[in-house]
Amino acid sequence: MSGLRAFFAGFVDRNGLPVAIYLGLAVTIWVFLLVALPQLAMLDFSFRHNLPPSKMGGPEDVYTLEQYRYFFLGSEIGGGDWNALDIGVLFKTLLAAVAVTLIDLAICYPVAYLLAHSARGAAGRLMVLALIVPFWVNEILRAFAFRILFGATGVINEAGMAMGLWSAPIDFVGEDVALYAGLSYAYILLMIFPLYNAIESLDRNQIEAARDMGASRIQVHWKVVIPYAKPGIASGSTMVFMLTAGALAAPQILGGPSNLWFTQIVYQWFNDGGNWPRGSAYAIVLLAVCIGFVMLMMRVFRVSIGAIGR
Amino acid sequence: MTKDITLDYVSVQFGDYVAVDGAHLTIQGGEFFSFLGPSGCGKTTLLRCISGFQEPTAGQIRIGGKDMRGIGPNKRPTALIFQNLALFPLMSVADNIAFPLEVRGVDRKTRRRRADELLELIALSGQGDKRISELSGGQKQRVAIARALAVEPDILLLDEPLSALDLKLRQHMRRELRAIQKQVGLTFIYITHDQGEALTMSDRVAVMSRGRIEQVGDARAVYDQPRTAFVASFVGENNALTGRVLGRENGLSTLDLGLPAPVRVATASGPGAKLAPGAECMAFVRPEALRPCAPDAPNAFPATVIREEFEGAQRHLVLETPGPGPAAGPAAGPAAPRELRMTLVNDDRDAAFGPGAAISVGFAPDMACALPPGELASA
DSSP: OHHHHHHHHHHHHHHOHHHHHHHHHHHHIIIIIIIIHHHHHHHHHHTBOOOOGGGTTSTTOOBOSHHHHHHHHOOGGGTSOOOHHHHHHHHHHHHHHHHHHHHHHHHHHHHHHHHHHTOOHHHHHHHHHHHHGGGGSOHHHHHHHHHHHHSTTSHHHHHHHHTTSOSSOOOTTTTTHHHHHHHHHHTHHHHHHHHHHHHHTSOHHHHHHHHHTTOOHHHHIIIIIHHHHHHHHHHHHHHHHHHHHTOOHHHHHHSOTTOOOHHHHHHHHHTTSOOHHHHHHHHHHHHHHHHHHHHHHHHHTTOOHHHHTO | OOOOEEEEEEEEEETTEEEEEEEEEEEOTTOEEEEEOOTTSSHHHHHHHHHTSSOOSEEEEEETTEEOTTOOGGGSSEEEEOTTOOOOTTSBHHHHHHHHHHTTTOOHHHHHHHHHHHHHHTTOTTOTTSBGGGSOHHHHHHHHHHHHHTTOOSEEEEESTTTTSOHHHHHHHHHHHHHHHHHHTOEEEEEESOHHHHHHHOSEEEEEETTEEEEEEOHHHHHHSOSSHHHHHHSSOOEEEEEEEEEEETTEEEEEOSSSSOEEEEOSSSGGGGOOTTOEEEEEEOTTTOEEOOTTSTTOEEEEEEEEEEOSSEEEEEEEEESOOSSSOGGGOTTSEEEEEEEEESSTTSOOOOTTOEEEEEOOGGGEEEEOOOOOOOO
16 A cells, blocks of 8 residues: 555656646546446346336335346246356357457467568558558448458359359358458457567567577477467457457347347347346356456466556 | 588678678688677678578588578577577576477477586586576576587577676686587687677687678787788777888888888788888887887887876877878878877886877887778777
């Protein structure tokens, strides 16, 4: 605590009182008003019954685990078995998010490496620009564009058939190709930049030293670059994973007819079902499972939480 | 097992810039060979050519008679020690040393044994589990050497590995490097801009300037018999005096250096012997070759003391003598004053000279040399 106070005293000394007050307020508002309060409100909601407004605050408005029970066990009419549908969708969502994360990692690692160590001057700036510009187009538009691209009469099917690669249109949307492509593309920048930052600070001599000592190019990456870039990989993967698992627009637009993303269930409870407590409970479950999964992965790959902040 | 390295007119060009210009020499197996030159002279580029990180634009590099063109750095019998050592910070000391074995698929037990052997060689036994950041500068240095030796290369290439160390440690590491080289019997190719390092450690030195190899020889040869004005001025301190050759007999050239009287300089061999009477020349007299003397002694000339720099064992006197400076040609006239440095041993043979004292100084003819005019090393 005294360390914290010393930090603030030093901060005021260095930056002056107005700046310190502004930053203090901004951080407080950010953390409490924008992060903690909404989550707490959702948490509170999730432990309540779904009551009409007239009964809110009345004697029936008590805390309950009903909403969570529903997620795990389904409706009471179901006989108390596991709620296989919702739990299944959650796992499918997590699995898909992992897959998207891995796809992004596979795409971004070589690009980030080239960007950090080979592209010089104008070429490097052009590459960064080429990465950023597509993100000026808004998410919904991009998702629909992908739908058109991957549709039965889309550019890819037309081109593939024109070249004789396949004869009948391939159902890219139904096979989730469009969904994975759209999600991977949506969060690619969040993977590139942490990776780039991590790799860029690696001393080039280390790569050359490894080469000189007999390492093949793959060994150089496996034993020198990747261990060094691990915090960046963890940071990028966490962001892509979290955002993919919580994505709504892309699954809504690009998901096949059989596809259901967990966020879509949450959305349905809030919107179509009008059941905010249940929607909150589902959202909290998603959040908790995602955080738990990320923590587990960080333990497995021996990354400290502090490393992600770098 | 020792392999000669032959540089056969190796040139490296980056666009219009010639980094290395026709380097041609052979380094004997088991030799401690240094490339010495100021920064930007092309010595690091040459080293990168030998290690395989850079392909020469012209010429050929042969190691043990085998042409190295197209052979990557990981396939050459060379190991490079980088200027900043490039140890892997995330690996332990032993893992660093065993890295070359690891990438060759050697099993863990053998790796550990070899790492322990090498740790013993560099006097760091039992410290294999430390992190790199826990080591001192000199220890890191030795770990880098051990890592390079792990797969028993034929040639160890060292790119100014001592430049980051403080003076005391640097001098200590010079002896240590030399001792390790003698012990393992490998060829060491050493890159440095520090002539002290090059002269004390090397069997032979190649002095480089602007991509060209100016002279190859042992320490004494490059110091005592420089073949170009650059070598004379770069290796050790030297006083350069420009002038003209008046005549030559019995291996002694008489030179007009703008001093009140002509001086005689030994030119029995080397490029100085080819200077014909009438030719422009540069004479080089080392500060330690200059001595106070009687005004009528041979090669004596008058000088004024400007200041004395006292350095304990030695006294450096900055003198002024009329005549053309090193940069100006003889045409500059005899009036322009020029500075000379004289180094005296701090014993009681020579009196103290206050600033402004007018004295006579001179030098023995065989303690100076005459060379064709050329570019001097910038101080």
